[in-house]
Amino acid sequence: MRIRLDVAYDGTDFAGWARQPGRRTVCAVIEDALTTVLREPIRLTVAGRTDAGVHASGQVTHFDVPDVALATRSIGGDPANLVRRLAKMLPDDARVRSAVAVTDDFDARFSALRRHYRYRLTDAQWGAEPMLARITAEWTRSLDLDAMNEASSTLVGLNDFAAFCRRREGATTIRDLQRFSWTRDDDGVLIGAVTADAFCWSMVRSLVGAVASVGDSRRTVQWCAGLLDERARSAEVPVAAARGLCLVGVDYPDDAQLAERNAITRDVRSTTSGCCGG
Amino acid sequence: MRIRLDVAYDGTDFAGWARQPGRRTVCAVIEDALTTVLREPIRLTVAGRTDAGVHASGQVTHFDVPDVALATRSIGGDPANLVRRLAKMLPDDARVRSAVAVTDDFDARFSALRRHYRYRLTDAQWGAEPMLARITAEWTRSLDLDAMNEASSTLVGLNDFAAFCRRREGATTIRDLQRFSWTRDDDGVLIGAVTADAFCWSMVRSLVGAVASVGDSRRTVQWCAGLLDERARSAEVPVAAARGLCLVGVDYPDDAQLAERNAITRDVRSTTSGCCGG
Missing domain, CATH: 3.30.70.660 (Pseudouridine synthase I, catalytic domain, C-terminal subdomain)
Structure with missing residues (x-):
């Protein structure tokens, strides 16, 4: 199952979004919390790789997880239950606002308009x-x-x-x-x-x-x-x-447009360079 | 000369307003900066003695300073120049918004309505x-x-x-x-x-x-x-x-009302107990 996570953080005490060995980064903090809750190694794809000190109120990410991992007692198969679980684990300066199931056509980075x-x-x-x-x-x-x-x-x-x-x-x-x-x-x-x-x-x-x-x-x-x-x-x-x-914030097409876009762009992805944070 | 200082702070990293030995307090940080700029020991009177962790966007204080101290090169006798000087000395989490000369009838604590x-x-x-x-x-x-x-x-x-x-x-x-x-x-x-x-x-x-x-x-x-x-x-x-x-914020009477109030209340001040922070 693919899950879209909307994320907010105060970037002051983070060395940016992207994982870096030995540094406190937003990606690492959230991935680690997800990995603990879901008992599966989780890797996030992000819309904007923000630099050290940059904040977000409307960052968007996605990850893939086996349905069986989401069916644990604490989540009960409903991604929305992730929000409450994560709120108790995450620090004050990084939070997950919402978690919803999305189609495999949705990609937090490449689908962004x-x-x-x-x-x-x-x-x-x-x-x-x-x-x-x-x-x-x-x-x-x-x-x-x-x-x-x-x-x-x-x-x-x-x-x-x-x-x-x-x-x-x-x-x-x-x-x-x-x-x-x-x-x-x-x-x-x-x-x-x-x-x-x-x-x-x-x-x-x-x-x-x-x-x-x-x-x-x-x-x-x-x-x-x-x-x-x-x-x-x-x-x-x-x-x-x-x-x-x-x-x-990040804008995305609706589901029908996503499917159409992906049919056209899937084969050229590997040759284009994605965006990074401001 | 009596100066009214309007003050704002993020109380998170302060042990409240009031001075306490060995603790970082808002009062101590601002008094120390004023003492450095004016080369006179400054003691602030405050409208609300906020507790540890409490914030202020509209705290009001006053202090008395000899005219000659305010005439230093950097201030030039104009209290408004204090604001720019203090902005360079104070930390990010405590700032002086404004500094104006007031009558001796104004008392940040006792005049507050x-x-x-x-x-x-x-x-x-x-x-x-x-x-x-x-x-x-x-x-x-x-x-x-x-x-x-x-x-x-x-x-x-x-x-x-x-x-x-x-x-x-x-x-x-x-x-x-x-x-x-x-x-x-x-x-x-x-x-x-x-x-x-x-x-x-x-x-x-x-x-x-x-x-x-x-x-x-x-x-x-x-x-x-x-x-x-x-x-x-x-x-x-x-x-x-x-x-x-x-x-x-803190409300005060205008100057004419201040003078009138003081004529009535000056003699009973010593017997009443002032306010403190929420």
Whole structure:
């Protein structure tokens, strides 16, 4: 049986999503809890491999498990019962929001249509609200919301984001940036909404860093737009702090569309490179 | 010169507000930073002495400082400049939101008209959203919002809250509970709003514990209302976790009212017992 797990975590005390020997990672903590509950070695496939310090409220994963393992007394064959069991085992900073059975056509990584990220950034002189300090980045200069939105809008579209991506062998840097806009919330914190089909490594944080450099008047909107002409990562683009970044959601097709998509794309998977976290 | 400081903190890693030898407390961290900046020993007077683990977004304090100390190069006589200086010195989990000069009639503790607390409580099976886990308490049974509001409303008014207060020598337990009501936010988290002229020790957390016991059907509304007849702390009242509690604001009279109030109350101050945190 294939199970979709929706996951949330405070990334502050994790060395990112992906397993690394000797490091505390989100993937390892959740896989280990699942393996204990289900008495089967569990391996998760994830929609967005977030970096160290990056958070998620809407991360999506899947795993395959024999029906017999799910039929243990504590779960009773119903994946929903996993949620309550896992809540008692997992630490406060990583939780499983929901667990549902899905068709084998669903793949948390390859079926994803688009990923939604949010970036929290404060330019208040007093710094970040302490209760939200772990999920809010601080900018020491004042930021102009209109300038940031103007700069952001120049980047939206199907573009080569090489200037914003750390190099990864064989990975394309052409992405469809579908949304990139900013508002101030009731506390004056800048909230960036960033949506794309997929992101290359460090892309969201580089987008934020570039646009904030326009917002604090050190760069112009034209400079920001011109970055799309670069063919490699630009040293002029600051990478904004991981703490402000959160994966808030992932969109998927419905079941009928999934089956159709898979018939077309199954054979080309092995030749394409997947996404990674912002 | 008297300065009003508005303060916010994440109480998780503090042993409460009040100074205690060898413990990390909010008061000590902020007083030490002020003493360093102003090169004068600073002692803060506070509106609500919050317990270990309790948070604040709207705590209010005051202190007195010679004009000459405020005229140092870095502050230039303007208290507002303190905010930026302190932001660089204070840790992420305790910050000064604003600093303004006030009249000597203002006293953060004795001038306060009422204190506003908020309590965040989740009964979701998956637990608290990890990014807000430090400021959200978990309740393992499902909670009925209507029952909680019905129980809360029976406690509102000028009552003896002895059943809800840990004993403190000479302290009255008669308080004017002006607001006690619950809503669910967009994420389904129960948000309790609690306002009174002042609170005795552990009062807010005991009010929440009593009402949640009604919400999860273990107690009746009548039981909750009957607690007001008790003359001492009731062992039947659970004390809700500190992590869910936050001091969100303190109300004060305007300057003209302050001067008038002080003329009346100055001589009786020494005989009354002040408030402490929830």
